[in-house]
Amino acid sequence: MISTLINPKQIIAARVAKELSDGDVVNLGIGLPTMVPNFLPEDVNVILQSENGYIGLGPLEGDIDPDLVNAGGQPSSILPGGAFFDSLFSFELIRGGHVDVTVLGGLEVDAKGNLANWMVPGKMVPGMGGAMDLVTGAKKVIVAMEHMAKNGSSKILQQCRLPLTGKGVVDMIVTELAVFRVTEAGFVLEELQEGVSLETVREKTEAAFIVNPALA
Template sequence: MDAKKLIAARVAQELKDGDVVNLGIGLPTLIPDYLPTDVHITLQSENGFLGMGPLEGEPLPDLVNAGGKACGMVPGTAFFDSAMSFAIIRGGHVDATVLGGLQVDQEGNLANWMVPGKMIPGMGGAMDLVTGAKQVIVAMEHATKDGGAKILKRCELPLTAAGKVTAIATELAFFRFVDGQLVLTETAPGVSLDEIRAKTEADYVVSPECREMCLPA
């Protein structure tokens, strides 16, 4: 299983039947493919609707996801304006948001919207999502392309929100924040605790119940 699919499959296990979920662009959009058949979630799209689905057949006018790509909608979809969309997000009506990260730290801080002097696309809806969703799951590769740690003692890049991350899923490990403490709860198949330690700068504890991820074949 490649890294992205593994991460998506593991995050899918965090979602419960009936959850309202906002998925970031990229890797998180793979997650619905890994939901068990008895788990049905409603996807929120911050450009203004609940009920997003995969594109089936010809695209409909004015129906795009938050990345501007044509998408589908399920029966019972509701459209609304941006104030309602972010009232839903900020007001705690979204059960989980899953988004990528450039850096996460042991305080639950997330940085994922800019690299000063290099990449300043803007935060879009990310700051509101990370502030308002009940669960904030960061789905990302464990290290940078040149092997640098991304799970740090303290984020160096500008934050998206402070202290809001609830879980981190990577191709090596699954971490959860428990009472403000970063806890390693699962390892990916074939990955040792030593390897995770070597590739993680943050301080964390290993859960007494830490086990190998249980992933679909």
Template sequence: MLPVLDDELVRHRIARRIALEFEDGAVVNLGIGIPTLVSDYIPEGIQVIFQTENGLVGAGPKPEKDDLRFIGAGGRCLSTIPGASLIASDFSFGLIRGGHLDSTVLGALEVDQEGNLANWWVPGKLVPGMGGAMDLVSGAKCVIIATTHCTKKGGAKLMKKCTLPLTGAKVVSMVVTEYAVFRFTGGRMILSELAPGIDLEDIRRATEAEFEVSPDLSEMLGCEKEQ
């Protein structure tokens, strides 16, 4: 059986692991939810430029005093780092589609073994709209998914085939859950890391998707830093 982990531990474990993926100078867009936590865990010696699609390249942490004239995509007030630039939406999405964004980190409702992603709408529920997600996944060089391994009710989120409307087809590069890390290469889904104490057979049972196991399977990075 997979261990039941505290919600906060889950969120921070996933964020901490993703924060290790970026090279110095990488341009990264963070979605809402767990992805927003990623900026807290960028390792020392690495500087990442955070882009928000509503028009800021070089977003910094929440300022001491809120100023609604500087907000991020989730509507929260942000600071601008020294060296930041402010741009219009057309320019911002030009950067995204044009291959100038190294990584986008997003949540997921479903990911399947072909790298398809569904994260914008559950038919039958109120339709929120896709916002910038379809552009982000079609344009970013690397699409990193931050998600719990299963739904709150214990259902599979890592599927053989997505059942919900897609955000992007064959776009996912990497999935990080509280138990494991998967990478997608050449149309194959490959398990590359397992969190400490997690059994491979338990992961297979909790994962509907069929995946290969990397010959270099290792312990999930970042977990050693947990208190």
């Protein structure tokens, strides 16, 4: 485990890593989520699923095989014990509840557990790829994102404004400031990241939230 975390993304990835258990089947979104395995303790081995058709996704080592890429289209590897399959089976695993945890980035999350992360009307319409299936089917959905957008606005909202990726799908949000759980009663602030005050989180979070009594 790395002891000094120098930037917000590392803080987020290191905290998400604590949510993963040995043997979990995990799907990681592109970007920040792919940093999570760097922070796993040595005795925790997870099995990474790549939605383009395999389990046992590993880091790129040695020669590049043009037929072996991850879900971001980047050259990748498969670990011993892994398996390839077609896109149909890949999404049977995902939708069928055989993926324990998915970690995705987010543009907005709201108090009902709604997630928006696939398009900004008029600006960015890349397509949802596998994200809608992942948030629908994975047993646990963790949104790993910076607390605020680049313009300083909160990404944790009472109600999402952008088109949704999934309705009522998010279980947990990890930011560089805090950890929230989504419950029937709305957001519950479970943890403050090291050195962060409750006042800071209140100031930078648009949505209402309940504070876990253990934090008070």
